[in-house]
Every structure is written in C-alpha cells, then in structure tokens.
Amino acid sequence: xxxFSYAAPGSVDEVVTLLxxxxxxxxxxxxxxxxxxxxxxxxxxxxxxRTIVDIKGVAETGTLRLDGAEIFIGAAIPSAVxxxxxxxxxxxxxxxxxxxxxxxxxxxxxxSLGGNLCNASPAGDTIPALIATGARTVIAGPAGRRELxxxxxxxxxxxxxxAAGEFLVGLKxxxxxxGTADAYLRFTPRTEMDIAVAGCGVSVTLDTNGVCTAxxxxxxxxxxxxxxxxxxxxxxxxxxxxxAALAAAGAACSAAASPITDKRGTADYRRTIIAVLCRRAAxxxxxxxxxAGA
Amino acid sequence: xxxxxxxTAINGEVVEFLCEPQQSLLEVLRExxxxxxxxxxxxxxxxxxxxxxxxxxxVCACLVLAAETxxxxxxxxxxxxxxxxxxxxxxxxxxxAALQCGICTPGLIVATKALLEKHPExxxxxxxxxxxxxxxxxxxxxxxxxxxxxxxRELAHPA
Numbered sequence: 001x002x003x004f005s006y007a008a009p010g011s012v013d014e015v016v017t018l019l020x021x022x023x024x025x026x027x028x029x030x031x032x033x034x035x036x037x038x039x040x041x042x043x044x045x046x047x048x049x050r051t052i053v054d055i056k057g058v059a060e061t062g063t064l065r066l067d068g069a070e071i072f073i074g075a076a077i078p079s080a081v082x083x084x085x086x087x088x089x090x091x092x093x094x095x096x097x098x099x100x101x102x103x104x105x106x107x108x109x110x111x112s113l114g115g116n117l118c119n120a121s122p123a124g125d126t127i128p129a130l131i132a133t134g135a136r137t138v139i140a141g142p143a144g145r146r147e148l149x150x151x152x153x154x155x156x157x158x159x160x161x162x163a164a165g166e167f168l169v170g171l172k173x174x175x176x177x178x179g180t181a182d183a184y185l186r187f188t189p190r191t192e193m194d195i196a197v198a199g200c201g202v203s204v205t206l207d208t209n210g211v212c213t214a215x216x217x218x219x220x221x222x223x224x225x226x227x228x229x230x231x232x233x234x235x236x237x238x239x240x241x242x243x244a245a246l247a248a249a250g251a252a253c254s255a256a257a258s259p260i261t262d263k264r265g266t267a268d269y270r271r272t273i274i275a276v277l278c279r280r281a282a283x284x285x286x287x288x289x290x291x292a293g294a
Numbered sequence: 295x296x297x298x299x300x301x302t303a304i305n306g307e308v309v310e311f312l313c314e315p316q317q318s319l320l321e322v323l324r325e326x327x328x329x330x331x332x333x334x335x336x337x338x339x340x341x342x343x344x345x346x347x348x349x350x351x352x353v354c355a356c357l358v359l360a361a362e363t364x365x366x367x368x369x370x371x372x373x374x375x376x377x378x379x380x381x382x383x384x385x386x387x388x389x390x391a392a393l394q395c396g397i398c399t400p401g402l403i404v405a406t407k408a409l410l411e412k413h414p415e416x417x418x419x420x421x422x423x424x425x426x427x428x429x430x431x432x433x434x435x436x437x438x439x440x441x442x443x444x445x446x447r448e449l450a451h452p453a
Contacts, residue, residue: 006298035359035362039356056362080351105408105426106405109352
C-alpha cells in the first residue's frame with residue numbers, strides 16, 4: 001500500500017506548518033502520539049494512506065510541569081509515566097485513576113491523555129475525569145495558540161474541535177485549592193481490560209467546616225460525548241455532601257444522560273448506573289478532600 | 295515506496311534497517327530482521343504476545359511504528375537469556391510448566407521481566423493486573439502466576 005509517509009517534526013511550529021501544507025494540498029495528515037488507537041485504526045477501519053505526524057519529538061508534548069499555579073501535562077506523555085508520578089497522583093488521584101483503567105500495562109506504556117481526548121470515544125475514561133478537574137486544552141495552529149475547556153473539545157462520537165492545521169499540545173490544570181480532591185469511577189463487567197459501560201469523574205472543594213464550596217462532575221459513555229453536568233455539581237455545593245446531596249447529584253447525572261443501548265448495556269441500565277457511579281465517586285472525592293486540608 | 299532508514303539498538307546491538315512508514319516494529323523484527331522470538335497474536339494490542347521493552351518500558355511491538363524506534367533501545371525475548379544460560383524467569387516457566395503451545399510465552403517472559411524490575415516482590419494481585427494484557431489460552435494462568443512468584447523469590451533472594 002503506497003502513499004504513507006512518516007514525519008517527526010521537532011517543534012510546535014514545524015508540526016503546524018506540516019499540517020497546514022497538507023490541509024492546503026488536500027492531502028491527509030494525522031497526528032501520532034502513543035499510537036494505541038491510531039495504529040489499530042490504520043490496520044482496520046481506516047486504511048487510507050496519509051502522512052503520520054509523530055509529535056513525540058516536540059519537547060512540549062512530553063513536558064510535565066508541576067511548579068506554579070498551573071499544571072501542564074504534555075499531550076503525548078504515556079499514562080504509565082503519569083501513573084508513576086507521586087506528586088501528580090497526590091494532586092489529581094481521580095485523573096490518574098481514569099488513566100490507570102485504560103488498557104494493559106503495555107498499552108499504558110504508550111497511550112496518552114492527549115490521544116484519549118483527541119480520539120474522542122464516548123467511553124474514553126480520562127475525558128470525564130479531565131472535565132471534573134476543569135482541565136483546558138492547549139491547541140496550536142496556524143493562527144497561534146488557543147485554549148478550550150475539555151468539555152468543549154469533544155464535539156461528537158470520534159470528533160474533536162481541532163480545525164485543519166491544529167493539534168493538541170497539552171492540558172492545563174489549575175493547581176487544586178486547599179480542600180480539593182477528585183475521583184473517577186466506571187462500571188465494567190470485568191475488573192480489567194474493558195471499556196466503560198458508564199463512567200463518572202468528580203472534583204469537590206470543601207471549606208474548613210467540611211462544606212462543599214465548588215464541585216464539577218463529568219459523565220462518560222452515557223451520551224455521544226462526555227458531558228459536564230453543572231446541575232450535579234450544584235447539588236453538592238453548600239452541603240456537607242451527605243446522602244441527600246449525593247442522591248440529588250446522581251439524579252442530575254441520570255437526567256443529563258442520553259445513552260444508547262448496545263452490547264455493553266441498555267440505555268435504562270446506563271441511566272440508572274450513572275447515578276450510582278456519581279454518588280460513589282463524589283463520596284470518594286469528599287473523603288479524599290477531608291484529608292486534603294479541609 | 296519511500297523507505298525510511300532507521301538505526302536502533304536491539305538487545306544492546308546497533309541495528310540498521312529500512313522500513314515503510316506504516317510498518318510496525320513487530321513486522322520489522324519478524325520479517326525484516328528475522329527475529330521471530332517476538333510473536334504476533336492479534337496485531338491490535340490486545341494479546342501481549344509481541345511484548346517488548348522500549349527504553350525499559352513494556353509496550354506492544356505491534357503498536358509501535360518501526361519508524362519511531364530510531365535512537366531508542368529495544369529489548370526482545372532474544373535479549374533475556376545470557377551466554378551463561380536461561381534467565382531465572384525462563385527457567386521458572388519451564389520448571390512450573392507455565393506454557394503449553396508457547397505462543398504467549400515470549401511476551402509473558404518479557405512482561406514479567408519488566409514487572410520484577412519495578413516490583414521485585416509483587417503480591418499475586420499485582421502480578422495478575424500487570425500481566426492482564428498477556429493472554430494465554432492454554433494454561434489457565436495459575437502455573438504462570440506460580441512461575442512468576444517463584445522467579446521473584448529467586449531473584450530477590452538468590453540461593
């Protein structure tokens with residue numbers, strides 16, 4: 001099969017230039033990070049020739065920056081590297097829980113947060129977890145850089161907000177305020193090597209009295225794309241995240257869901273279980289936040 | 295066809311090869327370089343038969359482009375034994391009969407090596423989760439787990 005080529009640019013500008021040239025010439029280019037989705041798709045559902053643009057040679061895509069008020073996670077860092085990072089795990093235990101659920105040890109040796117996000121599967125585990133943390137995408141393109149909240153980055157099944165010539169450089173996350181913690185929980189029939197039937201990411205901030213002052217809740221695999229559920233977060237704010245608040249947040253998640261029925265579960269089942277996952281993940285986040293300075 | 299010239303280190307030896315842009319490391323190992331110890335099971339990253347180490351990290355060779363390996367260090371099953379003999383992990387797989395058809399075995403041994411370097415004395419749960427990406431359709435896994443536990447004991451506390 002002819003027509004494939006491979007390029008490994010060394011800078012953000014070179015990637016943008018290369019993507020732009022392909023877009024103008026009507027030739028296909030696709031960005032490669034860990035490749036755990038891309039290579040499978042190239043051998044299966046989508047064999048058309050293209051230029052593979054490997055972004056791992058761009059230093060920024062492999063950069064993890066934890067000093068300062070804003071944390072930066074390069075788009076192409078393998079999840080195994082993130083999962084081994086004790087300081088990152090202390091800041092965002094829920095986000096790393098979601099990354100650690102994806103695939104085998106081998107897959108995690110390559111797969112990245114950026115790739116999981118750009119692949120835009122409705123069931124991508126890191127997406128609701130990233131939404132909960134309030135993460136923003138850093139996008140580079142012909143017009144320079146722009147940022148987009150993760151909840152606006154995925155626009156449909158397998159579709160993201162990147163325009164021609166743009167690529168995802170990394171993710172920005174605000175350093176969690178004191179008393180903040182996150183959690184991610186999904187349901188799968190097996191304990192490992194499976195794809196979410198439903199998943200829920202929660203981040204909560206508690207004041208020194210244990211009252212919730214901020215909460216963000218993301219849901220996955222229950223709609224064409226992962227969603228931020230503002231009403232679910234609002235149900236926790238002003239409470240001590242007691243059972244009544246948890247039930248209200250769970251109900252808000254069920255109401256926001258528009259699931260399909262497939263081999264992994266029925267729509268009714270998903271709508272029911274997303275409330276359970278929300279309640280449990282929020283309780284875990286609350287308990288962690290109590291230990292994080294609240 | 296625009297072939298790419300790559301220089302990489304395989305089992306400590308500098309190796310040069312030509313590859314096509316879309317070819318996997320697994321294809322090049324087996325078909326270009328004749329190193330058939332690394333097995334192809336699914337070629338979609340699900341079975342772990344093609345497990346190799348890339349810069350010390352466990353990956354599926356079917357999900358790495360050969361073109362990406364320039365300047366990196368690859369360890370395959372052929373790099374596990376030494377001139378002195380089998381690696382203790384290989385020896386324990388034999389002693390515990392932790393294989394039948396053998397197709398998954400190279401990947402399991404490479405994955406076990408990576409496990410024991412990171413967790414020298416893993417408990418059974420750690421072993422089972424770490425090896426969850428290595429499918430074996432013969433053994434039922436118990437003999438594999440016992441071989442890994444025994445290898446861990448021997449490596450951590452040599453007789």
